[in-house]
Amino acid sequence: MKKIIFLLAVVVSGNFSTFAGYGNSFVFAQVRYRGNWDPYPYVWKDILNFLLTTTSIVVYPERVVVDLSDEKIFSLPFLFLLGRNDFSGFSWKERENLRRFIDRGGMLFIDDSSGWSGSDFSRLIQKELNQLFPEAPLRVIPLDSAIFRSYYLLRTVSGRVLVKDYLLGSTISGRPAIIYSYNDLLGTWAKDRMGNYLWECLPGGEKQRFEAQKLTLNIIMYALCGTYKSDAVHQPYIQEKLKQ
Amino acid sequence: MKKVRILVFLSLLIYLLNPSRKIYEKQKPVLAIALDTSRSFELSGRLKEARNFLRKNFPRLAEEYEVKIYCFGDGVQEISFANLEKCPVFPRTAISEALRTIRRLNSDNLSAILLLSDGQENVDTSFSLEEVLKNEVGVPVNIVSFENISFRDIAIARLQYPETTFRNMPARVLMGVRINGFGPENVQVQLEKDDKVVQKKVVTAGGLKSYFEAEFVLDTSQTGNFNYAVRVLPGKGEISYQNNYQKFSLKVLREQLRVLYICGQPGYDYAFRRLVWKNNPGIDLVSFVILRNPENVTLVPDKDLSLIPFPAYDIFSKDLKRFDVLVIENFDFARFGVPRKHFENLVEWVRQGGGLLLIGGPKAFFGGGYNLTALADILPVEMVADAEQMIPGEFSVKPKNYNFPILQLSPDIKENIRIWENLPLLDTTQKLIPARDKKAEILLTHPTAVIAAKEVVVMAGSDFGRGRIVVFGSPTSFRWALGAETPQYYRVFWENVIRYLSHNEPGLVVLKDRQQVYEGQSVNFTVKPLVAISPKAKLEVSVFQPDRKLAMFKEEVARKGEEFFYQQQFLDRGRYLVKFILRDGRVIAQKETEVEVVPDYFLEEKNLETNSGLLFRLANVTQGRFYPGFPEELKLNTRQIKMRILQRRSYIPAEILFGIVVISLLGEWIYRRLYGLW
Numbered sequence: 001m002k003k004i005i006f007l008l009a010v011v012v013s014g015n016f017s018t019f020a021g022y023g024n025s026f027v028f029a030q031v032r033y034r035g036n037w038d039p040y041p042y043v044w045k046d047i048l049n050f051l052l053t054t055t056s057i058v059v060y061p062e063r064v065v066v067d068l069s070d071e072k073i074f075s076l077p078f079l080f081l082l083g084r085n086d087f088s089g090f091s092w093k094e095r096e097n098l099r100r101f102i103d104r105g106g107m108l109f110i111d112d113s114s115g116w117s118g119s120d121f122s123r124l125i126q127k128e129l130n131q132l133f134p135e136a137p138l139r140v141i142p143l144d145s146a147i148f149r150s151y152y153l154l155r156t157v158s159g160r161v162l163v164k165d166y167l168l169g170s171t172i173s174g175r176p177a178i179i180y181s182y183n184d185l186l187g188t189w190a191k192d193r194m195g196n197y198l199w200e201c202l203p204g205g206e207k208q209r210f211e212a213q214k215l216t217l218n219i220i221m222y223a224l225c226g227t228y229k230s231d232a233v234h235q236p237y238i239q240e241k242l243k244q
Numbered sequence: 245m246k247k248v249r250i251l252v253f254l255s256l257l258i259y260l261l262n263p264s265r266k267i268y269e270k271q272k273p274v275l276a277i278a279l280d281t282s283r284s285f286e287l288s289g290r291l292k293e294a295r296n297f298l299r300k301n302f303p304r305l306a307e308e309y310e311v312k313i314y315c316f317g318d319g320v321q322e323i324s325f326a327n328l329e330k331c332p333v334f335p336r337t338a339i340s341e342a343l344r345t346i347r348r349l350n351s352d353n354l355s356a357i358l359l360l361s362d363g364q365e366n367v368d369t370s371f372s373l374e375e376v377l378k379n380e381v382g383v384p385v386n387i388v389s390f391e392n393i394s395f396r397d398i399a400i401a402r403l404q405y406p407e408t409t410f411r412n413m414p415a416r417v418l419m420g421v422r423i424n425g426f427g428p429e430n431v432q433v434q435l436e437k438d439d440k441v442v443q444k445k446v447v448t449a450g451g452l453k454s455y456f457e458a459e460f461v462l463d464t465s466q467t468g469n470f471n472y473a474v475r476v477l478p479g480k481g482e483i484s485y486q487n488n489y490q491k492f493s494l495k496v497l498r499e500q501l502r503v504l505y506i507c508g509q510p511g512y513d514y515a516f517r518r519l520v521w522k523n524n525p526g527i528d529l530v531s532f533v534i535l536r537n538p539e540n541v542t543l544v545p546d547k548d549l550s551l552i553p554f555p556a557y558d559i560f561s562k563d564l565k566r567f568d569v570l571v572i573e574n575f576d577f578a579r580f581g582v583p584r585k586h587f588e589n590l591v592e593w594v595r596q597g598g599g600l601l602l603i604g605g606p607k608a609f610f611g612g613g614y615n616l617t618a619l620a621d622i623l624p625v626e627m628v629a630d631a632e633q634m635i636p637g638e639f640s641v642k643p644k645n646y647n648f649p650i651l652q653l654s655p656d657i658k659e660n661i662r663i664w665e666n667l668p669l670l671d672t673t674q675k676l677i678p679a680r681d682k683k684a685e686i687l688l689t690h691p692t693a694v695i696a697a698k699e700v701v702v703m704a705g706s707d708f709g710r711g712r713i714v715v716f717g718s719p720t721s722f723r724w725a726l727g728a729e730t731p732q733y734y735r736v737f738w739e740n741v742i743r744y745l746s747h748n749e750p751g752l753v754v755l756k757d758r759q760q761v762y763e764g765q766s767v768n769f770t771v772k773p774l775v776a777i778s779p780k781a782k783l784e785v786s787v788f789q790p791d792r793k794l795a796m797f798k799e800e801v802a803r804k805g806e807e808f809f810y811q812q813q814f815l816d817r818g819r820y821l822v823k824f825i826l827r828d829g830r831v832i833a834q835k836e837t838e839v840e841v842v843p844d845y846f847l848e849e850k851n852l853e854t855n856s857g858l859l860f861r862l863a864n865v866t867q868g869r870f871y872p873g874f875p876e877e878l879k880l881n882t883r884q885i886k887m888r889i890l891q892r893r894s895y896i897p898a899e900i901l902f903g904i905v906v907i908s909l910l911g912e913w914i915y916r917r918l919y920g921l922w
Contacts, residue, residue: 024513077512153548
């Protein structure tokens with residue numbers, strides 16, 4: 001059903017990029033590193049489909065895989081970084097590039113796919129980030145942040161497993177430039193070859209899955225709109241809806 | 245011999261000590277009468293009254309004192325009593341300088357000064373009158389001010405107004421009017437703007453002498469410099485009309501630039517540009533992003549979405565005039581119910597001073613149907629009719645005019661060129677070519693793309709009426725931030741665009757220490773640049789006479805930190821033009837300001853009242869007496885004059901002492917020769 005809707009959306013809106021480069025399209029750009037960088041190789045398709053169906057975002061139709069040492073990251077303002085258990089750290093060049101990328105306005109979303117808070121990935125990557133950005137340590141993102149209101153009005157943090165009920169973020173130049181999820185957000189999109197969801201969402205089931213998918217969309221929308229939904233013109237509407 | 249030596253020694257000692265007696269002579273104390281013969285004293289009738297006063301009291305004063313009469317204004321002239329009617333009338337009043345002069349001319353035997361004045365000093369001095377009286381005059385100053393003289397005059401006695409305010413902030417002018425010599429009657433006061441009456445009020449003022457205040461509210465809906473005046477209509481037989489009006493200026497500033505940003509879809513370009521403008525405290529940004537198209541499916545009820553209705557009608561009709569700049573990025577207006585007619589409102593809004601920025605994308609320009617709207621006639625570019633609107637591929641822009649304000653990313657010319665050459669590549673741009681028969685500035689072009697034998701335009705700007713339009717064809721300028729070694733130039737670029745569109749280019753703020761300038765007065769200017777400047781930057785000044793001939797040119801004025809200071813004296817009346825140009829190799833900013841110099845008799849006629857408060861304090865400081873009106877019996881406080889030493893007579897004349905010394909020494913010499921005592 002969702003595929004039909006997607007095709008209709010494509011036909012009606014023509015949102016696929018028709019130009020050679022990325023242009024101003026949203027690009028699902030994923031970071032490759034030494035370790036288990038790609039636990040969910042195909043989720044990007046469903047995420048892009050969901051964006052096309054639900055929003056006016058124009059997407060680049062293919063996933064772009066990029067190394068942090070590659071200068072190409074400076075044309076891709078939003079990067080996904082997934083990890084499961086192992087993480088052997090960044091090279092000197094990767095650190096340099098990541099620092100410059102964030103300082104110049106780039107945004108990084110890190111999703112821990114292990115499903116538990118004590119994973120090596122979680123520990124090592126957070127250590128790496130704290131060394132890279134000592135002035136902006138990872139802190140809890142409050143629920144009234146624009147991230148939770150950028151498209152859907154979200155009242156909780158979700159994921160495949162509810163390891164933590166919060167997201168972490170590093171605020172640089174007044175904006176959360178790095179967002180970290182413990183809850184394996186992208187795991188809620190993974191499907192088998194028959195199109196069935198691969199993982200059960202615990203403990204909330206399908207309702208939790210949908211909340212996680214909405215959070216994924218919100219994070220992407222936040223990358224493309226910034227704190228737009230914190231503007232004064234939106235507040236009366238948002239407050240009214242939150243009361244309902 | 246010993247006795248002779250002692251005698252010589254004593255003689256010398258007496259000679260040195262010179263015991264003597266003083267013979268004194270009693271001298272007649274001097275009374276200096278300082279008679280104010282300035283225009284204000286004469287016009288009000290007080291000078292006539294003062295002459296009558298002197299005629300009545302002079303014989304008695306002359307018995308007791310040696311009386312000297314001095315006329316003063318902004319000069320001093322001694323006259324005799326016989327020539328009392330022949331005092332010169334001075335155009336201005338400098339009481340303190342007159343008293344200093346009189347004191348210098350009469351040294352030890354000056355016992356008092358009798359000051360006949362209204363106390364309205366109007367010459368700039370670096371000292372205060374009280375300081376002069378305390379430290380330099382040193383004698384009691386007795387004062388008569390003839391306050392009770394009646395004359396017919398209606399004058400603006402007080403004017404209170406803001407020099408600057410922000411747009412739409414309330415601003416009021418308060419005028420105080422003093423009426424002398426008129427009975428209860430209606431008095432009309434009015435507010436004039438650019439010599440046209442904009443507001444009037446009628447006040448009933450009562451009594452022979454009265455004071456009332458009237459307030460006007462100023463229009464602050466537009467920004468700019470505005471020339472106002474307040475006027476009270478003259479009464480019949482007034483002695484002066486010069487004090488019936490006063491001019492003032494009001495500068496209305498933007499509180500913040502109001503920018504409305506409509507974006508047809510979420511995108512990195514919006515996110516980056518929004519951050520720049522949102523972080524600028526001088527910009528109040530309101531933005532609407534179309535997050536969902538009509539065909540999108542959200543799968544949740546509306547209450548779970550943060551989406552708000554897009555107020556298309558309000559934005560393009562009534563709300564538009566609240567904004568200074570409108571940005572439209574890749575917005576498919578037809579899908580959101582914006583009729584083409586609304587674009588006529590938009591064109592009129594630009595004509596009236598609005599700034600319009602159009603940013604490219606598949607749904608912008610021809611792709612969004614803008615070619616069928618009124619905008620098509622005013623854009624600085626021509627929209628290419630092609631289903632494929634975007635030229636694919638990465639490219640580096642080709643600046644056409646580095647000196648254009650938007651393209652000045654650095655005040656240094658060479659540095660600016662270097663910055664542009666090193667900016668990262670953009671990715672795709674709209675198919676736009678220069679408009680035919682239009683006066684537009686082509687700013688950036690594609691290096692290779694050509695359509696209909698014309699370079700593809702990436703950026704262009706033009707004026708339209710009082711407003712401006714800028715088009716930017718590429719939706720990927722965010723690369724100038726993300727991909728640049730020095731990402732701050734991305735911010736500078738988009739701030740330059742807003743500044744250009746709102747006519748708020750880097751400029752100078754010129755402050756003057758006085759608004760009303762009289763002949764001979766100096767004005768101190770403080771000039772502040774609105775942009776950061778290098779240590780090498782210099783400010784030059786040119787002063788043009790009322791006939792616009794160059795009166796003065798200075799290549800470099802004094803600088804302290806980020807401010808410049810300049811003083812200019814204006815000798816003659818008229819409207820002068822003072823032009824400041826800030827240079828750092830090339831012109832960075834410039835500003836002109838006008839200075840209107842009015843005749844100095846305006847000074848005297850402006851205020852015909854007595855400054856009794858000041859005169860009372862002055863009499864107190866010097867321990868003199870103060871008579872506000874015509875005294876029936878004049879008593880003066882004076883200083884005791886010491887008797888003059890006429891002569892000193894020594895008890896033993898010096899000649900005798902000298903003779904004693906010589907004879908003693910001679911005697912000793914003879915004695916020694918006779919008795920061989922060498």
